[in-house]
Amino acid sequence: MGVVVKKVELSWLDRTYVWPVMKGMGITLRHFFRQLFTPTAKRYTIQYPDMKKEMPEGYRGLHELKRFEDGAIKCVACFMCQEACPARCISIEAEEFSELNITQGFEEKRPAKFSIDMLRCIYCGMCEEACPKDAIWLRKDYEVAAYDRLAMQYGKWDLMNTYAKADGKENISGDPTPSVPRRTIAM
Amino acid sequence: MDKLASLLHTSPATAWMVAKLVIVFGGVFSLAALWTWVERRGAAMIQDRIGPNRAALFGKIKIIGLAQPLADGIKFFFKEDLVPHDANKALFWLAPFLALVPALMGFAVIPFGRSFVSGGHEYHLALLDPGNGMGLLYPLAIGGMAVYGVLVAAWSSNNKWSILGGMRSSATMVSYEIGMSLAVVTIFMTAGGYDPSEVIKAQGHLPWAWNVVRQPLGFIVFFTCMFAETNRLPFDFAEGESEIVAGFNVEYGSMKFSLLALSEYCHLMTASALIATLYFGGWQVPFVQNPSVLLSVASFLVKMLFFAWVFVWIRWTLPRFRYDQLMHLGWKAMLPMSMVNLVFHAWRMSQGH
Ligand code: SF4
Ligand code: SF4
Numbered sequence: 001m002g003v004v005v006k007k008v009e010l011s012w013l014d015r016t017y018v019w020p021v022m023k024g025m026g027i028t029l030r031h032f033f034r035q036l037f038t039p040t041a042k043r044y045t046i047q048y049p050d051m052k053k054e055m056p057e058g059y060r061g062l063h064e065l066k067r068f069e070d071g072a073i074k075c076v077a078c079f080m081c082q083e084a085c086p087a088r089c090i091s092i093e094a095e096e097f098s099e100l101n102i103t104q105g106f107e108e109k110r111p112a113k114f115s116i117d118m119l120r121c122i123y124c125g126m127c128e129e130a131c132p133k134d135a136i137w138l139r140k141d142y143e144v145a146a147y148d149r150l151a152m153q154y155g156k157w158d159l160m161n162t163y164a165k166a167d168g169k170e171n172i173s174g175d176p177t178p179s180v181p182r183r184t185i186a187m
Numbered sequence: 188m189d190k191l192a193s194l195l196h197t198s199p200a201t202a203w204m205v206a207k208l209v210i211v212f213g214g215v216f217s218l219a220a221l222w223t224w225v226e227r228r229g230a231a232m233i234q235d236r237i238g239p240n241r242a243a244l245f246g247k248i249k250i251i252g253l254a255q256p257l258a259d260g261i262k263f264f265f266k267e268d269l270v271p272h273d274a275n276k277a278l279f280w281l282a283p284f285l286a287l288v289p290a291l292m293g294f295a296v297i298p299f300g301r302s303f304v305s306g307g308h309e310y311h312l313a314l315l316d317p318g319n320g321m322g323l324l325y326p327l328a329i330g331g332m333a334v335y336g337v338l339v340a341a342w343s344s345n346n347k348w349s350i351l352g353g354m355r356s357s358a359t360m361v362s363y364e365i366g367m368s369l370a371v372v373t374i375f376m377t378a379g380g381y382d383p384s385e386v387i388k389a390q391g392h393l394p395w396a397w398n399v400v401r402q403p404l405g406f407i408v409f410f411t412c413m414f415a416e417t418n419r420l421p422f423d424f425a426e427g428e429s430e431i432v433a434g435f436n437v438e439y440g441s442m443k444f445s446l447l448a449l450s451e452y453c454h455l456m457t458a459s460a461l462i463a464t465l466y467f468g469g470w471q472v473p474f475v476q477n478p479s480v481l482l483s484v485a486s487f488l489v490k491m492l493f494f495a496w497v498f499v500w501i502r503w504t505l506p507r508f509r510y511d512q513l514m515h516l517g518w519k520a521m522l523p524m525s526m527v528n529l530v531f532h533a534w535r536m537s538q539g540h
């Protein structure tokens with residue numbers, strides 16, 4: 001069954017071609033002037049090294065290992081993230097860290113080493129999903145680059161300090177002696 | 188001028204000629220180079236982008252990217268200069284000049300300011316003095332030569348796509364030249380001569396007496412043909428990324444390519460100067476009977492640069508034509524239009540207007 005295609009009827013003005021051209025030129029000129037009188041900061045183009053895009057909430061950028069108020073790492077080395085990671089780029093070594101144990105309100109484990117190979121990471125956020133302690137977050141930094149491969153192996157301290165400057169926190173490079181109970185468990 | 192003449196140990200006439208040569212060709216050339224930047228910035232603005240604004244002098248002074256043509260020039264200069272193995276070497280070298288020289292030469296007869304008398308000498312602000320017998324036929328003839336640059340570049344590089352580009356541009360030339368010439372003939376007829384100074388004098392200083400008002404049909408035809416003549420969008424058949432790789436200049440690189448690219452912009456400048464002279468009163472300043480020389484030069488420059496900008500503006504507004512569409516337009520629309528224009532004005536003149 002055939003379909004009758006209706007052709008658009010052009011008015012005689014449109015068929016002269018000159019008038020539509022002038023209309024088109026009006027449109028482009030409007031864009032030109034609008035762009036000309038917009039300050040650079042408000043234009044659509046973000047001039048990257050000078051200006052940076054503010055990433056939306058929930059953006060999956062560089063990881064951060066979260067810490068408690070006193071600087072102790074939140075991660076309990078449960079290996080959930082390592083299991084969940086589809087790119088197999090997390091490797092954790094756990095350690096037991098003090099005589100203080102779970103009955104006294106302290107976790108017993110923490111990672112001695114925690115490394116993410118940023119060259120392999122696909123920023124899928126599975127580690128964040130899997131973590132029972134909310135200890136690993138993917139946040140807004142997207143400038144993950146380095147001059148050599150080794151520098152892309154982020155260790156425990158790198159990961160704990162990735163957002164220290166952005167959040168106005170101090171860089172830490174050692175585990176504090178735990179003093180305050182993290183939680184109280186009715187045994 | 189006499190001082191300059193004694194400095195160069197020549198007669199004032201020769202010194203004036205040299206000065207004019209330097210001013211005109213240097214001016215057109217640097218305007219053309221500047222226009223590569225204007226084109227890119229303008230395109231960017233029209234498309235809501237920013238365009239080249241980062242090129243800086245000594246890595247510091249960023250004057251809205253004005254150093255871009257300079258940077259491009261340096262880059263082109265240091266690029267490897269490849270000549271394809273099976274190319275016709277001599278013609279391959281010659282082609283950029285064949286393209287550039289006619290584009291510049293067309294400017295020679297166009298008066299860019301009022302003539303003035305100083306020290307008993309009359310100085311004309313055009314490379315060739317009025318009454319040289321060629322008048323405005325000369326830029327038209329030279330404009331016709333420009334297609335050789337494209338064609339020779341295309342043919343000598345021995346590449347199927349470039350030949351296709353060259354053939355397309357020469358094929359289209361046939362279809363617009365006649366309509367354009369007839370439009371210009373009408374102007375010669377009403378002005379009573381084909382010398383640019385006569386054409387300008389006939390138009391006078393009142394904008395409503397300019398040829399654009401008196402012969403709008405002729406203006407539309409001539410204006411459209413100028414786009415075809417300069418090989419620019421919407422009629423840039425010699426090039427075409429999507430169909431013939433890059434067109435007639437595929438095999439070109441380095442300085443030779445930049446000469447080909449510059450020749451397009453020189454041609455654009457010459458074309459806008461022609462439009463300003465033929466249809467917008469040349470150096471005449473609106474409503475000023477006898478403008479000073481500087482004012483007349485400024486007026487001419489404003490008109491010329493405005494049309495150069497219109498070339499850019501149209502390029503980023505209109506989609507391209509197919510080349511049979513231009514032939515269609517040339518033979519079936521522009522030729523009859525300029526014929527009607529010619530006959531109408533001939534009739535009007537016979538009625539004593
Ligand atoms: S974001 Fe995905 S790939 Fe990267 S470490 Fe987490 S789970 Fe692995
Ligand atoms: S980051 Fe979270 S999931 Fe990974 S080991 Fe530490 S607590 Fe477990």
